[in-house]
Amino acid sequence: MLKKVLKKPPSPRSSPVGRGDSHSRTHDDYANSGSFARGEKVRRKVFRRSSKPVSVRSGQVEFLKLNLQRREYRDIYQWVLSLKWPEFALLLAGIYIILNLVFAAFYALGDECIAGMRSGSYYDAFFFSVQTLATVGYGHWYPQNLYGHIITTIEIIVGVFGLAVMTGLIFVRFSRPAARILFSKVIAIGPLNGRPTLMLRVGNLRAQSMVEAEFRILFTRDEPIMEGDTFRYFYSLKLHFDRLISFPAALTLRHTIDEQSPLYGETAESLTKSRAMFVASVVGIDPVIPAAVQTQQDYTWRDIRFGQRFVEIYSEPSDGRLTVDFGRLHDTEPVGEQLIPRT
Template sequence: MKKKRRTSANIVHFVKLNGRLNIEGLGKWYNYWNDPYHLLLTIPWAGFLTLICVGYLLANALFALAYVAGGDGIENARPGNFADAFFFSVQTMASIGYGAMYPKTTYAHLLVTAESLVGLFGVTMATGLMFARFARPNARVIFSQVAVIAPFEGVPTLMFRTANQRRNLILEASLRVSLARDEITAEGDFIRRIYDLTLLRSQNPSFSLSWTALHPIDDRSPLYGVTPLSLMEDETTILVTLTGLDETVGQSIYAHHTFASRDILWNMRFVDILVWKPNGDRYIDYSHFHDVKPLQ
């Protein structure tokens, strides 16, 4: 029996980058060639606009060639002249209708009918795609570059910070934190196991400024008894997902972040970003959002 050859489409590569185990090409626009809708939603704006312009010019050029092939079918246009046929095609597809040039044969009328339909569908699709790209929810949320493990209320606790970069509210904000690490089952099989990490507070009714997430490391925690070395050996990753409702646009938004084992600092504490003024007023200094300091 002939062995089936494996192609690149059947192989998914894992790449270790900056201590993180990543799926190569995950979420990149160039992976969607077999899914045109997702491709047009994820391709950079410059590429999207270029595709629209190239498609528009190409469609008009093809219809212009068809008009030229039909001979003298356009009134006031030079027979066989590609430029006249091209600009007549542009006027037809855009429904401009100056009146200087118009079809005068049945062949040209049929082409105009077909091009009108193509132009209608093209404008509809381009408008829909443009709206879909603008309407995609985009959360302006940042996460601390590191997570720390330090005592909180006498219990070792995993902590990290997140902040809303927009000056609005994220209503009913919710944090979900998971831990993924390599394990060997009792049967000797390798698996990538995921555990949920319980937070002291996973809900925030109105997330506007900053939020410190706290996971106590007690005997029920998957992090109980681990060491910095074991975290690295098990390729441990902390997965964070934040969801909520943007009050400005009324849409659900989400943000995600990962902490690799090298991003988890032991016996460190975040620098306080809440500053008190002499008159009793308070403000938040985001310039120290990612800063940490050793335990006293």
């Protein structure tokens, strides 16, 4: 059966997360103190909580955050950068149209504030707003009273500021590097040199080699404790190699399942019961920018293939160049029965 880590002090590589912390003071302990009461009043004034839950997805797991502080205006910047390009383009187009519609309404409400514009024509006011917002004038329409000058001045300021913000956002999105790493769809566990080994394959889809690449596999599962509760433990799996000076194509990450491994004694049933998950991470430097890039992929117990290994994707033709078949990066083949030692 599974060798329980809880029989001994947690490994330095592991970190428990549970539903409660028995070493922390309770809320009532703090509430009895006057400093807590005063601090609580200040906290309620400064930090207003949002009643709307916030959904955050990390791979295949979705977290629903409750009772968060209200979002700050600076969060908008992160949100805009996280949008996909079609969503980003639609956002800019929507803001542009809304601004013109708003300023067109002000022009239409003015009593002949724009020379050459038909009185009360929202159609003319809209296109005059388009010209003003872009600081482009064709000479036919122009403000002719104080009201018109004030509105056009405000719109020009908004247009100049908006153009600067839009240019900055587009530049940041174009200049931000992104790792194009392909992870295998499954994790294979099979014998390697007579010992059970966990294997995961990654491939670099860029035309350039990633430099100073670092690889990590995080293993997490639920484990019972003596108090009867369940804690979530995290383990950093020791890989055969966890960094490369140059990462040009594809490689297989390997972790030997021995007595020191948190996977020692695990079975498909035990991994399912403990809701086991794996998170593979690749961090490196894009030599073109150059800048650090990072990407990750998570796996559940459903993605594990016992008694399998990845097929060979490297070949060396007669010209001496190595050929890498990315079309077979996810393929596995049987290599024997499950060989995870039992305790």
